[in-house]
Amino acid sequence: MVHQHRIWGELMEAVVARRPLTYTAPRAPNGKIRVGFMSSDLRAHPVAYFSLPLFEHYDRDKFEVYCYSYYTGQEDPTQKRIAGMVEGFRWNPEINDRDAAQVIANDQLDMLIELGGSTHMNKITVMAYKPAPIQASWLGYPHSAGLKAIDYLIVDPFMLPEREGLLIEKPLVLPHGWFALSAGAFNERVAVQNPAPVARNGYVTFGTANNPYKYSRDMVRTWAKVVAQVPNSQFMFVRPEGGSESFRNNLAAIFAEEGVSADRLRFEAVRGAHLPFYNEMDISLDSFPRPAAPPPARACGWVCLSSPWWARPCSSGSAIPAS
Known part of the structure; x- marks a missing residue:
């Protein structure tokens, strides 16, 4: 499985190398870390249920959060709720991978975290363009994505692979748990x-x-x-x-x-x-x-x-x- 992911990753890296992004001058520092989350599941979807606690409780004095969605369906209350919690919610259902990566690069993030891996509508190829200096995978696809441009896979001690070679990314191990489930997941x-x-x-x-x-x-x-x-x-x-x-x-x-x-x-x-x-x-x-x-x-x-x-x-x- 890891080998197949890497074959795909090498193909994508060759494609994006022919169309590199353009980068603007660094933004003026404001004392805050700017973090982006890329997922087409920030809606009535399990990924949203598990990520809601983060959007609800991140320290607004220390962080700025931007979200990027390529969901092709209709906006729902969960998406509206998340959009209202963060500094920017970029929803571009029809955008191509390269332009999507450029949108992210233009926001001058300090870190980009993708939440869907190779799942439907996630545009994992965007990560190959390296639109942020530090990139990680978390939550929606607990496996290596196969891209060297992704620096970390966020896991916990229970998800950490038992042997080396099962990850291309460096594991970033949370000490207790991989996610939290908020009351928002229990509307019913x-x-x-x-x-x-x-x-x-x-x-x-x-x-x-x-x-x-x-x-x-x-x-x-x-x-x-x-x-x-x-x-x-x-x-x-x-x-x-x-x-x-x-x-x-x-x-x-x-x-x-x-x-x-x-x-x-x-x-x-x-x-x-x-x-x-x-x-x-x-x-x-x-x-x-x-x-x-x-x-x-x-x-x-x-x-x-x-x-x-x-x-x-x-x-x-x-x-x-x-x-």
């Missing part, structure tokens, strides 16, 4: 119901709200083995893809291989309204080796089992198709 207030579902139903209900691109056949088979070991138990998939017949059939086929019949599977085809369904699960199971972040974090108060993979940079497994 859902009380924990008692008694537990097993007491109401007479059987144990396992479940997940994780995105199917994090599924692999081996992982689903592991879930199926868990269900098979608990007599009469059921498994609930809370995903909009549950409305797809092929999605349901693909999962049912894997569970059947482990002796779990289709009538023990439940599909709730909801989008963005999954929290109430945790009250119908006794145990929520996380995916692996590509774990979730928001579903387990927002499931505080319910039982959610994750895996040691959450503590390591990793890649997604092959997805079970939804259609």
Whole structure:
């Protein structure tokens, strides 16, 4: 995985070398450190939920914060909220990579932190132009981006790779935790119901709200083995893809291989309204080796089992198709 990232990084570095940025004279010092955050997920998205505490609480006397988004959808309340917290919010959905990098360079940052790696709409190639003297990756893509222009990958002791060579960037290790989750991530207030579902139903209900691109056949088979070991138990998939017949059939086929019949599977085809369904699960199971972040974090108060993979940079497994 690291090797593939680096192959891509070398290609991008060759491209940007042909079109270098222009830099203006240094800005007049004002005693503040100017930091930029680049992400197309500063909206109703997990990256925004995890970064909100930073935007809410940074020291305005010591720092100036600028944000850069290339999100192609409609502005939402979360984006408006973040834009109101920072000195500058540059939203350019149609801009090309080189011009996007020049916009950042013109703001004369001291440090630029990108929050999405190679994820959708993030424009990670912008980092190859080196629009800021110090650059780092954090939060949205816990893996090496493959670019030498990125100086640091922000991690915590649990995410730090176990062996050298898994990162191109220098690890910048936070002492306690990689992120914080603010109350803003819990706009939907859902009380924990008692008694537990097993007491109401007479059987144990396992479940997940994780995105199917994090599924692999081996992982689903592991879930199926868990269900098979608990007599009469059921498994609930809370995903909009549950409305797809092929999605349901693909999962049912894997569970059947482990002796779990289709009538023990439940599909709730909801989008963005999954929290109430945790009250119908006794145990929520996380995916692996590509774990979730928001579903387990927002499931505080319910039982959610994750895996040691959450503590390591990793890649997604092959997805079970939804259609």
